[in-house]
Amino acid sequence: MASVEMRNIVKRYGDGYPAVNDVSLDIADGEFMILVGPSGCGKSTLLRMIVGLEDITSGDMVIGGRRVNDKAPRERNLAMVFQNYALYPHLSVFENIAFPLRLQRAPEEVVQRKVREAADVLELHEHLDRKPANLSGGQRQRVAMGRAIVRDADAFLFDEPLSNLDAKLRGQMRTEIARLQRRLGITTVYVTHDQTEAMTLGDRVCVLRKGVIQQVASPRELYEQPQNLFVAGFIGSPPMNFLPARLRGTRLDTPFGEIRLEERRAADVGDRDLVLVGVRPEHFEDATLVDEAKKHLGTTFRATVDVTEWLGDSQYAYIPYEAPEEVTLQLKELSRELDSDQLRTQAVVSIDAASRIREGHEAEFWLDSRAVHVFDPATGVNLTRDPEAGAALTRQAAGDRAEQVEQARAVGLTVDGRIRP
Ligand SMILES: Nc1ncnc2c1ncn2[C@@H]1O[C@H](COP(=O)(O)OP(=O)(O)OP(=O)(O)O)[C@@H](O)[C@H]1O
Numbered sequence: 061m062a063s064v065e066m067r068n069i070v071k072r073y074g075d076g077y078p079a080v081n082d083v084s085l086d087i088a089d090g091e092f093m094i095l096v097g098p099s100g101c102g103k104s105t106l107l108r109m110i111v112g113l114e115d116i117t118s119g120d121m122v123i124g125g126r127r128v129n130d131k132a133p134r135e136r137n138l139a140m141v142f143q144n145y146a147l148y149p150h151l152s153v154f155e156n157i158a159f160p161l162r163l164q165r166a167p168e169e170v171v172q173r174k175v176r177e178a179a180d181v182l183e184l185h186e187h188l189d190r191k192p193a194n195l196s197g198g199q200r201q202r203v204a205m206g207r208a209i210v211r212d213a214d215a216f217l218f219d220e221p222l223s224n225l226d227a228k229l230r231g232q233m234r235t236e237i238a239r240l241q242r243r244l245g246i247t248t249v250y251v252t253h254d255q256t257e258a259m260t261l262g263d264r265v266c267v268l269r270k271g272v273i274q275q276v277a278s279p280r281e282l283y284e285q286p287q288n289l290f291v292a293g294f295i296g297s298p299p300m301n302f303l304p305a306r307l308r309g310t311r312l313d314t315p316f317g318e319i320r321l322e323e324r325r326a327a328d329v330g331d332r333d334l335v336l337v338g339v340r341p342e343h344f345e346d347a348t349l350v351d352e353a354k355k356h357l358g359t360t361f362r363a364t365v366d367v368t369e370w371l372g373d374s375q376y377a378y379i380p381y382e383a384p385e386e387v388t389l390q391l392k393e394l395s396r397e398l399d400s401d402q403l404r405t406q407a408v409v410s411i412d413a414a415s416r417i418r419e420g421h422e423a424e425f426w427l428d429s430r431a432v433h434v435f436d437p438a439t440g441v442n443l444t445r446d447p448e449a450g451a452a453l454t455r456q457a458a459g460d461r462a463e464q465v466e467q468a469r470a471v472g473l474t475v476d477g478r479i480r481p
């Protein structure tokens with residue numbers, strides 16, 4: 061068990077390209093930290109520098125209070141769970157889990173006890189005599205984690221461990237990893253480019269773009285109080301809509317009509333002509349289904365629906381809009397960077413599944429003005445972000461987390477991850 065502190069970490073590869081650029085990040089003892097971002101943003105490089113598989117160009121890597129820049133991977137006592145599980149096909153599940161203990165020449169009774177304890181936590185005891193080839197992907201993943209557990213590693217490091225599993229199994233494994241990490245309370249750093257994993261697994265999420273940290277916060281803070289256009293567009297699916305707008309006092313003129321900002325928020329936006337208004341799909345609704353009492357809190361507008369997608373429990377409608385060329389170009393660039401194929405001059409709105417809005421027809425929509433964000437199109441900065449509200453969300457997540465650790469302790473696991481005798 062250990063904390064991981066990174067101070068101004070830079071990684072330049074041979075060609076001089078800064079894959080990781082001045083990253084400072086503190087991961088608390090027992091915390092589950094997610095590193096997320098599009099392909100090539102430096103996630104794996106950062107993880108590999110924590111484990112010691114990659115040299116650090118400059119900065120300090122401090123694990124458990126000890127600077128480890130010059131320490132070999134073996135001396136760092138971390139457990140990397142690889143994507144391909146790296147199991148030995150000729151060894152039983154038991155021996156696969158026992159492998160690091162055998163290497164350390166641990167006494168037989170220690171091997172027996174530790175492997176069985178790990179198998180209990182991982183619910184693998186029925187499979188200890190089987191060979192990895194006969195296991196499901198999820199079971200193999202657990203064996204790989206078992207191997208990390210018996211080592212009493214100070215931290216677990218995962219690099220996209222679920223990316224080659226099918227969607228259903230990925231969902232199951234996601235829940236399983238989350239549950240295990242809570243029970244074990246072992247500091248965990250988990251790399252993914254899947255924003256669902258990022259949102260559901262971590263205590264906090266670190267969003268990277270081109271080797272630079274964009275924001276580190278609880279999933280809820282990222283979602284509700286994004287720092288900039290990039291984070292706002294990356295977190296959330298379907299993604300946030302960005303509408304071009306002109307600010308007139310406290311009114312934003314958008315392709316969907318006027319949105320009124322509270323005075324304080326309009327003041328935050330300041331004196332700007334063109335801005336981008338960010339609205340999440342769920343902040344739209346079929347206007348005929350909105351409570352009259354609530355309507356004045358938002359804007360009602362008419363628009364022609366291009367496509368609708370009815371999913372049983374929810375429904376999406378796609379509404380194209382016109383945007384000035386400068387905005388179109390910028391939104392295209394953002395989509396490209398976010399690996400998104402979304403055509404951004406079309407709003408995706410989430411409406412009640414009961415709505416009878418039809419494709420190709422005009423319909424009346426409502427948009428919740430309270431939930432919009434306003435971004436500076438040049439710098440991408442979120443001008444309406446409320447740092448206080450954001451910090452409160454992350455504090456709350458930390459509190460919930462402490463409670464979960466407490467509960468895990470009550471069912472028989474100590475916070476330091478060891479099973480009580
Ligand atoms: N051995 C290397 N030599 C030179 N450049 C490298 C090397 N490994 C990675 N890079 C570059 O460093 C950047 C970050 O790579 P990294 O593998 O950390 O990205 P990633 O975020 O893990 O992406 P992905 O989601 O595709 O796995 C990329 O631009 C990549 O081309």
Ligand SMILES: [Mg+2]
Nearest residue numbers: 103104105219
């Ligand atoms: Mg990678």
